[in-house]
Amino acid sequence: MKVHGSCHCEAIAWEGEVDPAKVTVCHCGDCQRFSGAAFRASVPSKAEDFAILRGEPVRYVKTAENGNRRAQAFCGRCGTPVYATDAENPKVFNLRIGPLAERAQLPPQRQIWCEAALPWTADLLDVPATPKQ
Amino acid sequence: MKVHGSCHCGAIAWEGEVDPAKVTVCHCGDCQRFSGAAFRASVPSKAEDFAILRGEPVRYVKTAE
Numbered sequence: 001m002k003v004h005g006s007c008h009c010e011a012i013a014w015e016g017e018v019d020p021a022k023v024t025v026c027h028c029g030d031c032q033r034f035s036g037a038a039f040r041a042s043v044p045s046k047a048e049d050f051a052i053l054r055g056e057p058v059r060y061v062k063t064a065e066n067g068n069r070r071a072q073a074f075c076g077r078c079g080t081p082v083y084a085t086d087a088e089n090p091k092v093f094n095l096r097i098g099p100l101a102e103r104a105q106l107p108p109q110r111q112i113w114c115e116a117a118l119p120w121t122a123d124l125l126d127v128p129a130t131p132k133q
Numbered sequence: 134m135k136v137h138g139s140c141h142c143g144a145i146a147w148e149g150e151v152d153p154a155k156v157t158v159c160h161c162g163d164c165q166r167f168s169g170a171a172f173r174a175s176v177p178s179k180a181e182d183f184a185i186l187r188g189e190p191v192r193y194v195k196t197a198e
Contacts, residue, residue, distance in 0.1 A: 008166050008195060025170070033141050035168040037158070042169075062141060078193040081169035096169030103165060124158065 003043075004101045007080035012055035014082060016045030016095055018106075023097065025108040027117035030062065034072065034081065038118045041097040041108055042084070050083075050093045057082045136176075145188035149178030163195065 001020050006013040023043045031040035057073035064070060069087035074080060083093040097103045111117075120127075134153050139146040156176045164173035 008163065009193065030141065035170050035173075037164075037168050037170060037172055037174045040168075040170045060142065076191070078167075078195075079191070080166055098165045098167070098169040098171070127158065 001102065001105075003045075003095065003106075005082065005095065005099045006101075007055075007075035007078050007082065007099060009075065009078035009080075011077050012057055012075050012080075012082060013053040014095075015051055015053060016093065017049035018043040018045050018095065020106055021109055023106045023108045025111045026113055027111060027121070028113035029116050030064075031113070032116075032118065038121045039111075040081075041106075042094040043097060043106060044092045044094050045083075047091050047093065050095070059087075061087045136178075140188075145190055146186040148184055148186060150182035151176045151178050163197075 001018055002015065003018050004013075004015050020043070023041060025039050025041045027039045032038060034040060055075070058076035059071045059073050061069055061071050070084050071087040071090070072084050073082040075082065080099050081096045082099065083095050085091075085093045097106050100106065134151055135148065136151050137146075137148045153176070156174060158172050158174045160172045165171060167173060
């Protein structure tokens with residue numbers, strides 16, 4: 001499935017080919033921090049199927065618990081997250097679902113780091129809700 | 134309730150006083166985009182109760198609907 005991404009200020013645009021069966025939600029502490037909320041959601045795109053069409057993301061390298069060095073790419077102007085990839089050997093780009101035009105067609109297929117999940121995420125549907133503000 | 138924040142690289146740190154009864158999740162398209170996921174969650178802190186302790190965040194201004 002072809003996906004099309006752009007950051008909020010439109011400085012950066014990208015596209016990629018992804019398999020909707022590989023959408024993953026990650027509840028780890030880093031993802032909570034980077035998202036500003038409770039988790040991140042992403043889908044992999046192979047390097048040969050992924051292209052930045054406009055602009056250049058800022059990259060921040062984090063070292064994971066297992067020693068993996070992951071480059072977190074985001075728009076330096078508006079902060080929109082773009083992807084994460086191996087810092088030295090970027091063969092696969094994990095595209096963040098949020099800035100993709102097709103995000104509604106990419107429901108998560110699995111959740112990881114559930115031991116770190118914020119306990120309220122499971123009960124979110126029970127929280128009082130309004131259509132707009 | 135006192136809350137303490139810091140960014141992943143540790144450059145920026147902040148603290149604030151918040152009311153846990155005012156935590157809100159927002160599902161709007163902008164929040165989906167900015168979070169990279171499905172929603173953002175936030176809680177208000179009055180200016181007099183909020184302080185940046187270290188560093189300086191970048192600010193991006195968006196105009197809402």
